[in-house]
Amino acid sequence: MNFHQYYPVDVVNGEGTRCTLFVAGCEHQCRGCYNQSTWSLTSGQVFDKQMEDRVIADLNDTRIKRRGLSLSGGDPLHPANVQAVLALVKRVRLECEGKDIWLWTGYELANLTAEQHEIVSLIDVLVDGKFEKDLADPSLPWRGSSNQVIHRLRC
Ligand code: SF4
Numbered sequence: 668m669n670f671h672q673y674y675p676v677d678v679v680n681g682e683g684t685r686c687t688l689f690v691a692g693c694e695h696q697c698r699g700c701y702n703q704s705t706w707s708l709t710s711g712q713v714f715d716k717q718m719e720d721r722v723i724a725d726l727n728d729t730r731i732k733r734r735g736l737s738l739s740g741g742d743p744l745h746p747a748n749v750q751a752v753l754a755l756v757k758r759v760r761l762e763c764e765g766k767d768i769w770l771w772t773g774y775e776l777a778n779l780t781a782e783q784h785e786i787v788s789l790i791d792v793l794v795d796g797k798f799e800k801d802l803a804d805p806s807l808p809w810r811g812s813s814n815q816v817i818h819r820l821r822c
Contacts, residue, residue, distance in 0.1 A: 668692070668751035669711040671704070671741065673718065675725045676733070681769040681792065681809060683734030686725050690714065690738065690752070692745040695773035699800035701811075705741035708748075719755055726763040735759075735767035735791070744772040744783045753782075756789045767791040767821075769809075773798070776818055793818040 669691035674680075677687040692708035693700075704710060726733055736759055743752045756768055768790040772783075776795050779787060787793055794810050794817050802812040809817060 668714045668748045669709065670714045670718070671702075671711040673722070675721075676731060677737065680737040680739060681735070682767075684731065685733055685735055685737045685769075686722055687737040687739065688714075688722065690740040690743050690745075690748055692748055693740055693742040693773060694745060695742065695797050697773065697798040697800070699803065700798055702741065708745070714751060719758065722755065723758055723762050726759065726766050733766070735769065736763075737769045737771075739771040742773050743770050744774050744779070744786065746780070746782070749782045749786065753786050753789075756786055760789055769794070771795075776816070787820065791819070791821040793820060 670688055671691055672689040674687045677685045680687045691705050691711040693706045726736060759766060759768055769792040770790050771794045774795060776793060794815055796815040799812040799814050802814050804813050
């Protein structure tokens with residue numbers, strides 16, 4: 668998996684202070700997408716073990732109290748990203764006590780594959796659905812258009 672941006676201290680993608688990772692790769696091609704540079708799976712940089720370790724260390728860094736990890740993109744549930752994202756969320760669950768995980772995807776919860784569901788079973792909040800330009804509303808918290816749904820799965 669590749670990624671485009673990693674913000675170790677972020678307050679705009681989910682509740683509280685967070686670590687936020689924007690992965691590469693998206694097949695939805697939403698009209699009006701602001702992140703077209705992330706569509707290619709080969710764009711950005713490789714998300715390697717060193718980066719994975721850094722995310723875990725940042726979440727556990729007690730000098731800045733972070734509420735959790737946010738995964739966006741691109742699409743963290745792109746089939747080519749599922750293995751790496753699953754490995755990351757499993758580590759957060761095992762190694763980062765008390766941290767929540769938010770994930771944004773263009774897929775819809777009702778139509779996910781078994782592999783995508785395995786990730787969703789480990790996260791707290793899923794924001795799903797494609798960005799629909801005609802339904803865009805900048806006043807909506809944590810989503811770009813009103814068709815997208817915030818699913819609070821564990822909290
Ligand atoms: S799901 Fe997100 S990144 Fe993918 S095309 Fe739609 S708006 Fe862009």
